Amino acid sequence: GNSVTQMEGPVTLSEEAFLTINCTYTATGYPSLFWYVQYPGEGLQLLLKATKADDKGSNKGFEATYRKETTSFHLEKGSVQVSDSAVYFCALSNTGNQFYFGTGTSLTVIP
Amino acid sequence: NAGVTQTPKFQVLKTGQSMTLQCAQDMNHEYMSWYRQDPGMGLRLIHYSVGAGITDQGEVPNGYNVSRSTTEDFPLRLLSAAPSQTSVYFCASSYSYRDYEQYFGPGTRLTVT
Numbered sequence: 001g002n003s004v005t006q007m008e009g010p011v012t013l014s015e016e017a018f019l020t021i022n023c024t025y026t027a028t029g030y031p032s033l034f035w036y037v038q039y040p041g042e043g044l045q046l047l048l049k050a051t052k053a054d055d056k057g058s059n060k061g062f063e064a065t066y067r068k069e070t071t072s073f074h075l076e077k078g079s080v081q082v083s084d085s086a087v088y089f090c091a092l093s094n095t096g097n098q099f100y101f102g103t104g105t106s107l108t109v110i111p
Numbered sequence: 112n113a114g115v116t117q118t119p120k121f122q123v124l125k126t127g128q129s130m131t132l133q134c135a136q137d138m139n140h141e142y143m144s145w146y147r148q149d150p151g152m153g154l155r156l157i158h159y160s161v162g163a164g165i166t167d168q169g170e171v172p173n174g175y176n177v178s179r180s181t182t183e184d185f186p187l188r189l190l191s192a193a194p195s196q197t198s199v200y201f202c203a204s205s206y207s208y209r210d211y212e213q214y215f216g217p218g219t220r221l222t223v224t
Contacts, residue, residue: 043215
């Protein structure tokens with residue numbers, strides 16, 4: 001079946017620190033992979049996506065590379081800001097009309 | 112464009128009551144879905160629709176009904192509320208399901224006492 005596993009939180013970093021949030025997936029075939037971000041009191045927003053192996057998605061300084069050999073889609077940012085404090089969700093879509101989300105990783109960035 | 116709208120934002124129900132959570136989108140999206148968000152569980156799919164008149168069950172459909180009579184609207188009905196349905200509910204829509212971004216509504220926080 002399809003599933004997503006992402007690293008447990010919460011994660012607390014100082015401003016300008018390097019961020020990695022790990023995400024691995026299980027799926028048959030060739031899923032599309034996504035990172036969504038949820039700010040307090042809001043719905044989820046797409047952060048970036050990759051639709052085939054070796055694609056790199058990027059947005060607002062965040063990056064993630066679709067690694068089929070390791071079934072991973074880790075989220076990285078070189079220098080986090082206080083405004084990046086949010087919950088981050090890894091997700092996949094595959095044949096079958098459904099999306100599958102990880103449990104979310106809470107990030108707090110302190111000045 | 113208003114995007115995806117949900118009403119109400121907050122609701123308190125007593126066990127056994129029924130209610131409908133409203134969801135509407137103005138982007139002419141074919142795919143719509145309902146999720147519930149619980150601490151430590153992420154988002155779990157309740158029901159989804161790939162077009163008007165077509166609905167299907169997701170991971171956690173029990174206790175919920177949906178219908179899709181128009182492209183714009185996708186209401187979620189709680190038939191007989193239970194405390195286990197206390198959650199935050201999100202509606203989402205997208206052009207299609209596979210490679211396309213889902214647009215989420217602001218959510219409905221439901222408490223069942």
